[in-house]
Amino acid sequence: MLELANDIMESIDSGKITILTALDMSAAFDTLDHITLLHRLQHTFGLSGYVISWIRSYLTDRSSFVKIDSSSSPSTTILTGVPQGSVLGPLLFVLFISPIANVINPDQSNQNNTVSFHQYADDTQLYIGTNSSMLTTQIASIESCTQRVHNWLLNNGLHLNPSKSEAIVFYNPRSKPLAALAESIGTVSVAGSPIKLQTSIKNLGVYLDSKMSFDKQVSETCKACYFHIRALRHIRTSLTIEASKTIAAAIVGSRLDFCNSLLAGTSVSNLTRLQRVQNTLARVVAQKPRFCHNTPVLSDLHWLPVRHRISFKIATVTFRVLQSQQPSYLSSLIPRYVPARALRSSSSFSICVPPRKTTMATSKSFSSVAPSIWNSLPNHLSSIPTLPVFRRALKHHLFLLAYPNSSAKSGKIKPAQCITLRDTAPTTATAPPGNTMPPI
Numbered sequence: 358m359l360e361l362a363n364d365i366m367e368s369i370d371s372g373k374i375t376i377l378t379a380l381d382m383s384a385a386f387d388t389l390d391h392i393t394l395l396h397r398l399q400h401t402f403g404l405s406g407y408v409i410s411w412i413r414s415y416l417t418d419r420s421s422f423v424k425i426d427s428s429s430s431p432s433t434t435i436l437t438g439v440p441q442g443s444v445l446g447p448l449l450f451v452l453f454i455s456p457i458a459n460v461i462n463p464d465q466s467n468q469n470n471t472v473s474f475h476q477y478a479d480d481t482q483l484y485i486g487t488n489s490s491m492l493t494t495q496i497a498s499i500e501s502c503t504q505r506v507h508n509w510l511l512n513n514g515l516h517l518n519p520s521k522s523e524a525i526v527f528y529n530p531r532s533k534p535l536a537a538l539a540e541s542i543g544t545v546s547v548a549g550s551p552i553k554l555q556t557s558i559k560n561l562g563v564y565l566d567s568k569m570s571f572d573k574q575v576s577e578t579c580k581a582c583y584f585h586i587r588a589l590r591h592i593r594t595s596l597t598i599e600a601s602k603t604i605a606a607a608i609v610g611s612r613l614d615f616c617n618s619l620l621a622g623t624s625v626s627n628l629t630r631l632q633r634v635q636n637t638l639a640r641v642v643a644q645k646p647r648f649c650h651n652t653p654v655l656s657d658l659h660w661l662p663v664r665h666r667i668s669f670k671i672a673t674v675t676f677r678v679l680q681s682q683q684p685s686y687l688s689s690l691i692p693r694y695v696p697a698r699a700l701r702s703s704s705s706f707s708i709c710v711p712p713r714k715t716t717m718a719t720s721k722s723f724s725s726v727a728p729s730i731w732n733s734l735p736n737h738l739s740s741i742p743t744l745p746v747f748r749r750a751l752k753h754h755l756f757l758l759a760y761p762n763s764s765a766k767s768g769k770i771k772p773a774q775c776i777t778l779r780d781t782a783p784t785t786a787t788a789p790p791g792n793t794m795p796p797i
Contacts, residue, residue: 358561359674359723360686361475361482362619366569366722368486369529374539376499377484378547379560380506381521385479386450387438390514391416394439394453402452415445437514447478453513457481460509461502472502477561481506489538500546507548519550523558530568539567563616569721571620575627582609582634590641601642602658609638613663618670622721631663656760665755668730675708675727676747690724691731707732 368375395413398404404412419435439446454476461474461483475482483502487495507517524547526539544551557566557573564574585608593601613631620627636651643654655662661669677683678691691708708728731739738754741747 358475358563358616359618360690361484361560362565362569363690363723364473364486365484365527365565366622367724369527369569370722371486372529372532372535373486373488374492374535375484375486375527376496376542376545377482377525377527377558377565378499378503378545378552379523379525379558380481380483380503380547381518381523382479382481382510383516383518383521385515386441386446388514388516389438389450389453391437393513394449397453397456401456412449415440450478451476454479454515457506457509460505463505472499480561482560489534492538492542496542496545503547504549517548519547519552522547522552523555524552525555525558525565525567527565527567527569530570563619570627571623572627574616575620575623575630578612578615579630579634582612582638585609585612586634586638586641589638593641593644598642605638605642609634614666614670617663617667618674618723620667621671621723621726628664635660635663652760656762659756661752661755662759665759669751669755671723671727671730672734672751673744673748675731676744679708680744682744691727 365375365377391413394416395409398412399409416439419440420432421435422432423430439449457476458474462471472483472485474484483499483506485495485499503517510517524545526542528535528539530536539554542554544553546552557564559565564571564577566573589601589604589608596604613635620631635655639645639651639654639658639660640647640649643658645654674683674687675691678687681688708731734751735754738747738750741750
């Protein structure tokens with residue numbers, strides 16, 4: 358998801374329109390052909406001997422029946438599909454559909470019509486960035502690509518579901534010509550079926566809108582969080598403070614942190630809405646009145662504010678990339694800075710900052726935000742060799758930035774210069790006059 362969003366944002370920064378189709382397969386895990394899968398494991402991936410025999414035994418001789426009270430249906434042998442709920446099932450499915458990459462772009466020499474794609478299990482996203490002059494040609498390219506994918510799935514016992522597939526166009530909202538051009542597209546053909554363009558789609562749990570503002574994602578996150586906060590409020594008096602913090606982190610904190618690395622360039626208003634959620638949760642956990650000051654409550658709970666949690670996530674991902682603990686496609690987004698000659702700064706583990714064309718690329722794309730945050734870290738943080746130690750040190754560093762007064766009380770060193778995504782984003786947010794907050 359991180360690379361997908363980065364590609365879209367960079368395309369927008371380049372003044373292009375990005376067309377994306379999210380393909381949906383019908384009962385993908387249940388219709389996987391066993392014979393084809395075993396053949397592919399043997400001849401494509403080189404599995405043999407006891408390994409292939411074990412996988413064959415894992416897949417075959419399975420049966421199913423339906424039982425209602427004391428009545429049961431006849432047992433039926435399962436001839437297709439992989440067991441769902443297992444670790445091995447999704448892995449076998451990914452290996453099964455791996456040849457689809459060659460189907461998407463069969464002509465590697467023609468870079469002009471290359472369709473980018475991302476796959477996660479049975480979710481496939483096809484997208485292509487184009488200038489206004491090449492719009493018709495590129496739409497034809499992505500439609501032809503979906504048709505090839507559809508044909509390959511049919512030949513391999515799988516089925517594409519056009520009715521559940523979605524299409525969306527991303528564009529720079531500041532460009533009126535691009536906005537008008539995007540609206541003129543209307544539909545995109547998926548396997549011969551016209552798909553109406555949407556203003557937002559849900560992809561891997563994240564709502565992507567045409568302007569990449571993440572407004573709907575933030576709205577849905579806030580809605581879900583407030584629902585669980587109200588439930589926590591009803592049982593708070595029966596819980597200890599530690600139990601309350603654990604539950605709060607599990608049911609609300611996890612939602613605030615889900616894919617929050619994509620929110621680096623979201624609007625100040627969205628950051629404020631998310632911060633109100635955290636403030637409300639903190640008051641419930643700490644059993645504080647509604648209109649108390651939020652900063653001391655968050656500090657006592659040792660919770661980083663929302664914008665610092667975003668910095669924490671991005672810096673952690675960057676660390677894993679630099680330590681080769683993330684997929685290689687992320688490594689290409691944040692290459693290390695290598696000076697032409699030996700300098701004192703050569704040991705600072707800096708990352709190259711890409712050329713910036715517009716403020717949109719500066720504030721949103723991962724390849725722009727990650728170097729800015731990483732290069733702003735103190736040298737002792739960027740040189741830490743292990744992830745657990747780095748996470749602890751990074752949280753301590755960001756904690757001092759978020760709550761400077763806490764360091765004065767403990768006698769610790771003064772915080773370094775604040776790592777900000779947007780200097781105007783509030784650390785703690787109270788509801789401004791005229792705004793309403795869900796009661797709690």
